[in-house]
Amino acid sequence: MSAERAPSPARWWTLGIVALGTFMLMLDLSVVAVALPAIHESLDSSFADLQWVFDAYALTLAIFLVAAGSLADRLGRKRLFQVGFVIFTIASLACGLAGDATALSLYRAVQGVGAAVMFAVGPAMLSHEFHGKERATAFTVFGAAVGVAVAAGPLIGGSLTSSLSWRWIFYINVPVGILAVLVGALRVRESLNRRAHPTDWAGLITFSIALGALVFATIRAPEEGWTSVNTLGLYAASAVFLVVFLFIERRLGERAMIDLAFFRNRTFIGISLVAMIGNAGALPSVFFETSYLQNMLGMDAWDAGLRFLPLTAAMFVAGAIGGGLIGKVPFRILLGGSTxxxxxxxxxxxxxxxxxxxxVLLPALIIAGFGMGAFNPTRAALAIGVAEPAKSGVASGINETFQQVGVAVGIAGVGAFFQNRVADEFAASAVGQQMGDAAAEEAAHGISAGAFDAVAANAGALQEQVVAAGRDAFMTAFHGAMTLCAILGFIAALIGFLMLRTKDLHASALSTIPPDLDEDGELRPDVPVGAPS
Incomplete structure (x- = not known):
């Protein structure tokens, strides 16, 4: 074994820091869900404001992932990971101190930049440090960190919100971030690719505008109107800048932010689409389940978070099982089956x-939790496995970009669908028709955000009828939104089954594939199961 491939004593410290950073950044996607009613009340925010608390973070996380992977390959993965953790920690403190919804969303966007750096660089650091069977172990831990963070977010958020304040869901990141940066500086070794190309700033800017316009239009459409000049203009701008971005990337070739050569690999396209579409269904479901527990069943933040323990347990168990099956079961079975x-x-x-x-939520929490938990380590391993080690940072960044685009657009799209259904159902109710269009529309906005008390206070003599109709409208919209999330999951599963192939993996990743599987990941007919090569 060559010196550069020899196991490093620092690899377990690297795994610990990467897992911790990944846990923290993914936690901040889900921890906010249970605190939204408290944020709404404290900052007097609208439903669109609440969406931006999610999407400002997911949006910058998506935009900067590929650039972060490229920079890390060139400047040093440890160095950039440390910078990302520092940005994330400082922005977390700013989020906790935010005085209004606009400031909170702005600081969440900065927080997302730091998270993007960590999320893009972490898997590449693991790929550099771990090889062979140990790599599967490392990605099992990485996937478990992602899964537990998403599942435990509501419980942690509920505990902090109920016992202290919603601001502590951000303050808690500060001491953890300081400790992680200090340990990383002392215990993690550096890795880089000296042949990596300079950052593609033109691609970064055009991609950022295209994605930002898409998400902004989707969030604003329920209020502006889907066919309004502003909405259509933003969608048109998104399309134009996306075309410009693709033109720039094609001209730059290997120097591009997103190496389009990756997309000649069918499996790379498949895992990117599965990550995007699957997450577009998964994360919004957590958002709306939390809303149901608090707004329909009247639970406080702690009680709502506690109800997610079955999801947490299912994701943890499935993450361990899924990571252990990497290299033993075809990727298309693992990813298609999990979604x-x-x-x-x-x-x-x-x-x-x-x-x-x-x-009544238990079947969904447990079954969906198993699917989400098994998905995470497999996706991370496959995203790295389709690229040569020197380009692992960029490959990881591209895949994480698709995943976070799915989260951002999923929250925006499913949220817009939910808000529209609430408005339509409430307007069609007897009390909605009695109130008139303007008053019914205003009430529907409050119902979407779960502000039933405020809506009732403004309803006068119609208070009881408005609340009853509002709750019915909320549940009808909830059912429609969750069905939409499930449909996205089925689409992701179909893509996984049809497009993923083991033979598309890079040679460095094939060391984790046992000799009794052929290049397609199927059992070889001439070798008994488990037979030595």
Whole structure:
């Protein structure tokens, strides 16, 4: 074994720091969900404001991932990971101190930049430090960190919000970030690719504008109107800048922010689409499940977060199982199967009604949790495995970009769908027609945000009818939104089954594939299962 391939004593410290950073940044995607009612009340924010608390973070996380991967390959992965953790930590402190919804969203965007750096660089650091069977172990831990963070977010957020304040969901990052940066500086070794190309700033700017316009238009459309000049103009701008971005990338070739050569690999296209579409269904479901528990069943932040423990446990167990199956089961079975299980679980959310007991969510939490948990380590390993080690940072960044685009557009799109359904259902109700268009529309905005008390206070003599109609409209929209999330999961599963091939992996990743599997990842007919090569 060559010196550069020899196991490093620092590799376990690297795994610990990467897992911790990944846990923290993914936690900040889900921890906010349970605190939204408190944020809404504290900052007097609208439904669109609440969406931006999610999307400002997911948006910059998506935009800067590829650039971060490219910079890390050239400047040093440890160095940039440390910078990302510092940005994330300082922005977390600013989020906790925010005085209004606009400031909170702005600081969340900065926080997303730091998260993007960590999320893009982390898997590349693991790929550099771990090889062979140990790499599967490392990505099992990495995937578990992602899964537990998403699942435990509501519980941690509920605990901090109920016992202290919603601001502590951000303050908690500060001491953890300081400790992680100090340990990383002392214990993690550097790695880089001296042949990496300079950052593609033109591509970064055009991609940022295209994605930002897309998400902004989707979030604003329910209020502006889907066919309004502003909405259509933003969608048109998004399309134009996307075309310009692709033109720039094609001209730059290997120097591009997104190396289009990756997209000649069918499996790379497949895993990118699965990551994007699957996450577009998964993360919004957590957002709306939390909303159901608090706004329909009247739970506080702690009680709502506690109800997500079955999801946490399912994701943790499935993450360990899924990571252990990497290299033993074809990737298309692992990823296609995990997203299929997730989609089936999300369909069970349609069992929930206005007056259900919270246990009606258990089938969905457990089944979808198993799917989400098994998905994470497999996706991370496959995203790295399709590229040569020197380009692992860029490959990881591209895949994480697709994943976060899915989160950002999923929250915006499913949220817009939900808000439209609430408005339509409430306007069609007897009390909605009695109130008139303007008053019904204003009430629907409050119902979407869960502000039932405020809506009732403005309803006068119609208070009881408005609340009853609002709760019915909320549940109808909830069922529709969760069905949409499940459909996205089924689409992701179909893509996974049809497009992923083991033979598209780079040779460096094939060391984790046992000799009794052929290049397609199927059992070789001439070798008994488990036989030595």
């Amino acid at each position: 299929l299980v997730m989609a089936i679980g999300l369909l069970f959310l349609n069992l929930a009604e206005v007056d259900s007991a919270w246990t």
